[in-house]
Each structure stands twice: as C-alpha cells, then as structure tokens.
Amino acid sequence: MVAGFLAGVIGMLASGPADLGYDGYLRARATYRAAARGEISLDELSLRQRAELAEIDRRIRNGETFERSPRERCFEAETRRHGGSPSALDREVIELACSQR
Numbered sequence: 001m002v003a004g005f006l007a008g009v010i011g012m013l014a015s016g017p018a019d020l021g022y023d024g025y026l027r028a029r030a031t032y033r034a035a036a037r038g039e040i041s042l043d044e045l046s047l048r049q050r051a052e053l054a055e056i057d058r059r060i061r062n063g064e065t066f067e068r069s070p071r072e073r074c075f076e077a078e079t080r081r082h083g084g085s086p087s088a089l090d091r092e093v094i095e096l097a098c099s100q101r
Contacts, residue, residue, distance in 0.1 A: 021072075028052035074098035 031049050034040045045053075068076070078094040079086055086094060 024052050025056065028056050032056070071098050 028049070031040070031045065032053055035042065035045070042050075075094055075098045078097060082090045082094070
C-alpha cells in the first residue's frame with residue numbers, strides 16, 4: 001500500500017524537488033499519514049504537498065534522515081525562550097546566536 005501510494009505521488013508530481021526543512025517534513029508526514037488512513041486522497045493534494053511527499057520518498061531511498069540540525073534545534077530553543085513569537089530584532093539575535101552551530 002505504501003509503495004503504491006508513493007508511486008502515485010511521484011507519478012502526479014508536477015514540480016521539482018521540494019525544499020522541505022524540518023517543518024516541511026512534519027507537514028508531509030502528517031499528509032502521508034492522513035492519505036494512508038484514507039482521510040484524504042491524492043487528488044486532494046496540492047502540488048506543494050505532492051512535491052513534499054516525493055522529496056521524502058527520494059530522501060528515504062537515498063538513506064537520508066530527517067533529524068534536525070544543531071542550528072535548527074538552537075533556533076527552536078531560542079524561539080521558545082523568547083515566548084514563541086520573537087520580534088524581528090529577536091529573530092536577528094537568534095539567527096546570529098545559532099549561526100555558528
């Protein structure tokens with residue numbers, strides 16, 4: 001079932017590889033699970049969702065993982081420390097603090 005589902009996604013893909021990032025991976029994983037449970041169909045997926053699913057499939061086939069980088073973990077921790085909604089200035093400070101990781 002999974003292989004057929006992914007083959008359908010890849011066959012319907014109309015754009016290039018998606019730049020997932022960790023958030024994109026989480027979105028694609030939720031979409032995949034919903035489709036696998038029959039809650040949504042491939043016809044309901046946007047091109048972006050299809051591209052994200054195809055990119056996940058490509059990465060899995062290449063043996064890549066979806067671990068967050070140290071920079072991403074730092075950015076998330078600092079964002080939480082700033083109450084979850086940092087100001088533009090706070091985001092710049094966070095970016096600077098996490099850029100070395």
